[in-house]
Amino acid sequence: MKQILWFRRDLRVTNSALLSKAKDEVxxxxxxxxxxxxxxxxxxKRVSFIYKSVLSLKKQLKALGLDLAIFYGKPIEIFSKLKxxxxxxxLCSCDFDDYAKKRDEQVDKIITLRRYSDSxxxxxxxxxxxDGTPYKVFTPFYKNLSFIWESDALEEFEVNKDLKLITYxxxxxxxxxSMGFDEVELPSFLNKTAHELIEEFSSKIEDYEEQRDIFYKSATSSLAVHLRFGLISSVEVFNKIKKLKGANIEFFIRELFWREFYNYILFHFPKSEFENFNGLEVSWNQxxxxxxxxxxxxxxxxLIDAAMIHFNKTGTMHNRLRMIVSSFLTKNLLIDWKKGERYFASKLLDYDASSNIGSWQWAASTGADSVPYFRIFNPYTQSxxxxxxxxxxxxVIPELKDVDPKLFHKEGALANSLFVDYIxxxxxxxxxRKRALEAFKGAKNEKA
Structure with a gap:
């Protein structure tokens, strides 16, 4: 048996389906x-992070007596040369977005693909x-999985130690x-391992439910990028968090399952990547x-401006800010969620197709278990x-550093101030808000 172990969004050697299921020569x-x-x-920044992570994976594989061949090009051309x-x-992990599925179909015609769902x-x-149909609402989906999230630990894959490295x-x-990218400085949290981030988060998890919405505080786990590229698996995160014990453990685990839910929705409803999940026909602002x-x-x-400026600079955005800016785009500006989703996809460090699509459809009131169309975040009351x-x-905005913060929370207050030059x-x-309500009421009537 000769196998290619194609690492993609699973850049790790721990809890690796590939290293566990592989046999003989690899x-x-x-x-x-x-x-x-x-x-x-x-x-x-994502390319710099992935590049660094791939080199780290190569080093970890060498420690197991293996190695990593690193290619640059089109997958179908590379596998045609390897055939x-x-x-x-x-052997590879599953991906359910449209590009990944089409890519895998092409590769499977060259060399048989065996996929594992270990992301x-x-x-x-x-x-x-x-009745054999998929869930469309998170809470019953989550409750149905109580046998998983009530567990103290989930089984992890073990490395097959009898693998032989193919000469190459x-x-x-x-x-x-040479690939056309600059090496850029990464945010400090990306220079830490997932295990270091979990260790830091362990001292904050008791306050997680209360503090996680305060966007000037570092109250979250910062694990999203590491999960996205598989430097740690969601099973490993689950197991490590469960060991911490405490009242707020389940609240964090529940948030982890929202990631599961959006992947689940994309798998069962692939058209939701391109279409309104609930079929609404909204007259979007062009x-x-x-x-x-x-x-x-x-x-x-x-608040909207600060969130977007920070996002454009860092590729990161606090979860509550994501909800606020997406609500503002899709409701206050009445612009199609797909435009916002694509813009986030172009810059978001932890970009994951299913989570990004699901979150944007949630905010736009067009998705699975989405926010009701009449719930529209007011950015002033939120700040x-x-x-x-x-x-x-x-x-984020230096020219506002000496401004009375009360002006941030009142509509138009900055623009009307004699002491601040603001748009x-x-x-x-x-x-x-009224325009959005009318547009969505009209959309609902169309489908009635």
């Missing part, structure tokens, strides 16, 4: 996929209702520069200038509630 590989890379900016070496199959806790094809030139590794001002953080709404002193806004709000919160 060739571990990673592909810097030009079909993906060619659409990215040369300073994309004459006589491989029986390719998530559950196998989405198993967690069904009694493993030393040839393309540089970032004003491109409105969208560009949102992207650039020039809406005239301090007053979760950042009364305006610490986040002041940290006028792009829309009226009250009028835009």
């Amino acid at each position: 060739m571990p590989i990673f592909i810097f996929d030009t079909d993906i890379l060619n659409s990215l900016d040369k300073e994309d 004459p070496l006589g491989f029986d199959e390719i 998530y806790i559950i196998k989405p094809w198993n967690a069904l209702k009694k 030139d493993y030393e040839q590794v393309a540089s970032l520069e 004003n491109e200038e409105d969208f560009e001002r949102w992207c650039e953080g020039k809406t005239g709404v301090p 007053a509630k979760f950042d009364k002193e305006g610490l986040f806004i002041k940290s 006028k709000p792009i829309v009226s919160i009250e009028l835009s």
Whole structure:
């Protein structure tokens, strides 16, 4: 048996389905996929992070007596060149977004693919209702999985220690520069391992439920990027968090299962990647200038602007801020969620297709178990509630650092101040809310 172990979103040697299920002769590989890379900016932080992580994986595999062949190009071309070496199959993890499925179908025609669902806790094809149909609402989906989240620990894969490395030139590794990318400085949390982040989070988890919405505080786990690229598996995170014990453990575990739910929805409803999940036909605002001002953080709404400026600079955004800016785009500006989803996809460090699509559809009231269309976040009351002193806004927009924070929480107050030169709000919160309600009521009537 000769197998290719194709590492993709599972850049680890612990709890690895590939290293557990592999037999006999193996060739571990990673592909810097030009079909993906060619659409990215040369300073994309994710590429620097993945590159660093791939080199780390190579080192970890060497410690197991294996290695990692690193390729740059189109997967179908690379596997076409590897096929004459006589491989029986390719082992890899599952991916359910449209590009990944089409890519895998093409590769499977060259060398047989055997896929494992080890990027998530559950196998989405198993967690069904009694009538055999998939859940569309999170709470019953979660309750049905109580036998999992009530467990003290979940079984992890063990490495098969009898694997033999196939002879190949493993030393040839393309540089970032040769692939057309600059090496960029990463946020400090990405220089820490997932295990270090969990250790830090262990001292904060008791306050997690209360503190997680305060966006100027570092109260979350910061594990999303590591989970996205599989430097740690969701099963390992589950097991490590469960060992901490405490009242707020389940609250965090529940949040972990929202990630499972969105992957589950994408698997069962693949069209939701491109269409409104609930079939609503909304008359979206087509004003491109409105969208560009949102992207650039020039809406005239301090919290929205600060969130987007910070996002454009760092590729990160606090979860509550994600809800607020997506609500503002889809409800106050009445712009199609798909435009916001694509913009986030272009920059978000922890971009994961299923979670990003699911979250945007949730905010737009078009998705599975989404927020009711009449629930629209008011960015002014949100900033007053979760950042009364305006610490986040002041940290992002230097020209506002000496401004009375009360001006951040009142619509148009900055633009009307004699002491601050700030742009006028792009829309009226009250009028835009009414417009959104009318648009969504009309959409519901169309489908009635």
